[in-house]
Structures are given as structure tokens and as C-alpha cells.
Amino acid sequence: MTTNVPAYAAPSAKAPLERTTVPRRAVGAHDVLIEIKYAGICHSDIHQARDGWGQGIYPMVPGHEIAGVVTETGASVTRFRVGDRVGVGCFVDSCRECDYCRQGLEQYCVRGMTGTYNDRDGNGDPTYGGYSTHIVVDENYTLRIPDALPLDEAAPLLCAGITLYSPLARWKAGPGKSVAVVGLGGLGHMGVKIAHAMGAEVTVLSQSLRKEADGRKLGADHFHATSDPATFEKLAGTFDLIVSTVSAPLDFSAYLSLLKTDGALVNVGAPEEPVALNLFSLINGRRTLAGSMIGGIAETQEMLDFCAEHGLGAEIEVIRADQINEAYERVLASDVRYRFVIDASTI
Ligand SMILES: [Zn+2]
Ligand SMILES: [Zn+2]
16 A cells, blocks of 8 residues: 655656655565655756756656654564664665675666666656655665764765765775865765865865865865866876866866876766866876766765764755755755755655
């Protein structure tokens, strides 16, 4: 038996989000029913709600930064109990059999992970995301949110937090490493906090110096404006790792020149258009240009535990559900410091 629950959905690519109800499946043996407390607004929510990637499934309930509390458990659930504080990120299932799933890299599942929304589950039914009061999720795709993290500040960690944690961990940000974060938005601000907590020397590369005070408060040791050509001369050969969070097309050759020998530039933001690259900027200095997408379930749990240990929540502005459309416009105008979080009790 499915249950209809309140949600905010985009009825079509061109329409604003509005209050409606969507079906949630009956709680299966391995499922938990989660009462959603908060849902972050990720830039990709806006992109998908407006069908930026094509083939959007409507009505669409976005939201893959979900924090809530377990209110019911299936008969075979062992990992969670009623009352547990939990999170759900960008995916709610995967094939569980391929090499990547077995290694805990479910985000790279060869059969494709099942997105938390704008996707279809194993039965072919549409998935609906976190702009809602309740969600039913398999316990194996549910994260534990440590008590030290407030649920509202924890919600954005499920996408923004893990998107930055994963490359910082993989490319070993830490003491003695010089790390630059390009762009200080929802993703970038978590990158600064996490890289600083890992012990790295952190530089923000932002278009202007407008957010310098914020950047330093978040843990940056240095802050430079990329609109100033002198920045690229001054910082040539400086960084072990650069993580770019921007979706605007960058001059990749210029950014690569900021790396030391064996340094890596990792993209977590993605420009829509193909980019041009002078390959000498890779050959000189044996540099790497890489990409990274969220993280697996085990690593996402590791990230939540790390953030709890270091007191790292997201910087948030909590909004009511009826402010979602306005919030979308503000995200597009970069007018948010640094993440909107929907109070699900207002849905
Ligand atoms: Zn996201
Ligand atoms: Zn798989």
C-alpha cells in the first residue's frame, strides 16, 4: 500500500514548484520510513526541475540533501531504529553487484545508481526527493547523522559536503598540502571548511574579493581574485590540489599552471560546453586533470562522522516551503550564503 504525502513539485519544466502530494511505497522489509525535517536546495535541483539535462520526469519533487528521523522500520532492518537521526543523499539504490557497488563506489555503478528524484526505482516507479514530509528508503542507502550535527546544518552535507570531501580525501588534502578551492558557493564553502579541518593550507580562488572575510572565517588561509591577471602570475606552481566547484567555463590551462609538479585539478562543477585545453599545461609538471562525483555510502558516512568530529555544519539560511521559488531565483543570482534549507514542517 502506497501512502500519499505532502510535497513541493515542479508540475513541468516551465512551471514554478507548488504544493501537492506524491506516493511513497509501503515500508518494505529492508526499508525505513523517514520523517523529513530539512532538505537543502542544491543548484542541480534547479537545473533538473527546469529540465536542463533533458528527459525530466514530471511532476518532479527535487531534493537530495535530506535530514530527518526514522519513524518506522521494516521487519528485516538491522541498522536503524525508530528515532534515529538519518540522512539521504543523491541516490537511493544501485545494482549492488558490480565491481563498483562491491567496492562502495555506488555512485559509479555500471548499471547506474537510482537517483533520489527524477529517476525510476526497480519497479519503474518515479522517485521523488526531499521537498516532502516523508520518504521511504532502503536502510543500506540511508546514512546516520551523528548527534553533534544539527539536522538543518547537516542536510547540505549529503550532496555539497560529500562532493568536496571525496576528492579532498582521495587526493590527500592534509598537513603540508597546499589546496585551492575555486568558487565560494554552496559547494566551495564546504570545501574550505573540510580542507582546513583536514589540516591543509587553504586558498580560495574567487572571482572577486567580495567574499574574502567569509572565506577566512570558514578557514581559508589565503584569498585571491581570479579576475585579477596578476593572481595567475603570483600563484604559478603553488598548489598540490585544486578543486573547482564552478560550472562556468574556466581557462583550464591557466588554472593548471597554478599546480606544482604532480598536482591535480579536480572538477566537481561541470561547464555545459566542452572546454579547450592546451595539453602542455598537463605535460609540463606531469599534472592531472580529473573529475569527481559525490561519494559512495561508506564514504558519505565517513564524511558525516568527520564533520561531526570537527563541528562542520553547512552555513545555511532556513526557509519555508512557500519560499522555494524565490530561493531558486536567489541561488541563480548567487544571492545565498551558502545554502538554502527547507524546513519540511512548512510543506
Ligand atoms: Zn546536489
Ligand atoms: Zn552496481
